Amino acid sequence: MNQIEAPAKRKSPVWSSPFVIQLLIIMLLVEFVKGALIVSILPVYMGTVLGLSAYAIGWSLALLYIGDNAFRSPLGWLIERVGYRQTMLFGIILTFVSVLIVTFMHHAGWLIFACLLLGVGTSPLWPCVITGATAGGESSGTVMSVVYMSWLIGIGSGPIVINFFIAHTYTRAFQILIAAMTIAVIVTLLLPGRRQSKAMEQASETADGQMTAAAKPIHIRAVEYINRLRQSLNVSRLLYPAMFAQNFALGLLTPILSLYARTVLHLSPQQYSYFLVAGGAVTALGLIPVGKAVDRWGTRWPLHIGFLLAAVSLPLLGMTRHLPAVLVIVAIVGIGYACIIPAWNAFIAEQIPKTERGAVWGFFLTIEGSGMVLGSIMSGRLWDSFGPHMPFQLSGVVMVTLFVLHLFITKRQRVMVR
Secondary structure (H helix, E strand, O other), X not given: OOOOOOOOOOOOOHHHOHHHHHHHHHHHHHHHHHHHHHHHHHHHHHHHHOOOOHHHHHHHHHHHHHHHHHHHHHHHHHHXXXXXXXXXXXXXXXXXXXXXXXXHOOOHHHHHHHHHXXXXXXXOHHHHHHHHHOOOOOOHHHHHHXXXXXXXXXXXXXXXXXXOOOOXXXXXXXXXXXXXXXXXXXXXXXXXXXXHHHHHHHHHOOXXXXXXXXXXXXXXXXXXXXXXXXXXXXXXXXXXXXXXXXXXXXHHHOOOHHHHHHHHOOOOHHHHHHHHHHHXXXXXXXXXXXXXXXXXXXXXXXXXXXXXXXXXXXXXXXHOOOHHHHHHHHHHHHHHHHHHHHHHHHHHHOOOOOOOHHHHHHHHHHHHHHHHHHHHHHHHHHHHHHOOOHHHHHHHHHHHHHHHHHHHHHHHXXXXXX
16 A cells, blocks of 8 residues: 655745745845935935035945945855855945944035945845745745845835924934944844854755865865856846946936926925835735746736836936826836836846855846946936936937847747757
C-alpha cells in the first residue's frame, strides 16, 4: 500500500520575513525624508528664497543623483562582503548629516553640498533592499510590487506631509525629518551583520559549485571582477539604453514638478499635496494587482500598456491648465506607472544571475540612475529655454522610445526561446 504523502509545507513569501520588513521600513523612512527634501523643500527654497534658476536647481538635484549612482555598484558589491548592517549604516549616517546641514545651514553652497551628501547616503538603499527582497527568487512581480509600494508611500508621503508644515516656517518640518532619520538609524542597527548576511546569501544561491557568499573575497582585481560580472550576464544590448531611458523620463520631471505646481498651476502647498495623493494613491492601489498579474502572465502586456499611457498623459499634463482636467490626467499617469513599476522591475530581476546579485543590481541601478542625473540637468535647461511644458513633452517622447525598445527586446527573447 502506497503511503499518502503529506502536503508540502507552503513557503512563506520572502518579503514577509522580519529582515525584509526592516529593509522596507528603512526604505519608507529614508524615501520619506528624500521625497520631502527634493520635492517640497529644496526646489522651492532654492528658487524663491535663494533666487536660483531652474537650471541651477536641476544641477543641484543632479549632484544628488550623481552621488547616489557613483556608489551604487561598489556598495552593491560590498553587501555580500561586509553585510547589510554595515553597508546600510554607512548610508543612513550620511543621510542624517545631510538633513542636519539643510536644517541648520542656509547658504547655497552648504545646500548644494547637502544634495551631494544625500545622494551618497541613499546609494546603499536600493541595492540592499532589492538584493534582500529578491533573495528567494519567487513571485518577483509581487515582491517588486511590495518593495515599490514601500518606496511610493515613503517618497509620496514625504512631500504630502511636509507641505502642511511649510506654509510659514520650516522648523516643524525639519523636526519631523530628524525624527524619521533617528528611527531609521535604530532599525538599521537591527539588520544582519557580516556573518548573518553571508549565511543568508549562501542559502539563496544554488548548490552547483558556483562561488558562494562565504567564499567571495573582499580583495579582488577590478579587471578580473568586471570580466566575471560581464560573463555572468546574458541580456539584450537594448536593455541598457532602456534602463537609462526609464529613469531619464523621471529625471526630466522631478526637479520641476513643485515649480510647475506653484508657479504655473498656482497651487498652494496643500492643494499640491492633494494632487500628489491623487496620482500616488492610484499608483499604490494598482501595484499589488499588477504584480500578481505579472507573476501569472508575464511582464510584456503590463509594460506595453504602461508605456503607452505614460507617453500620452505626460505631454497632456504639461499643456493643461484646467485643474479638474489636470487631476484626471494625474490619475492616468498613476495608472501608467502602476503598470510599469512592478512589471519593469520584475523584467529586470529576470536578467539577474544567481551569483553576484548585489553587484549586478548595483550595476543596473547605476545605469538607471545615470538617466535620472541627465534628466535632472536637462529638465531645468528645457524649462528656462523653451518653457514649463517642454520637460513633459520630452518625457512623453522617451516613453514612446521605451515602448519601441521593449518591443525589440521581447521579440529577441521569444526568438531565443524558440
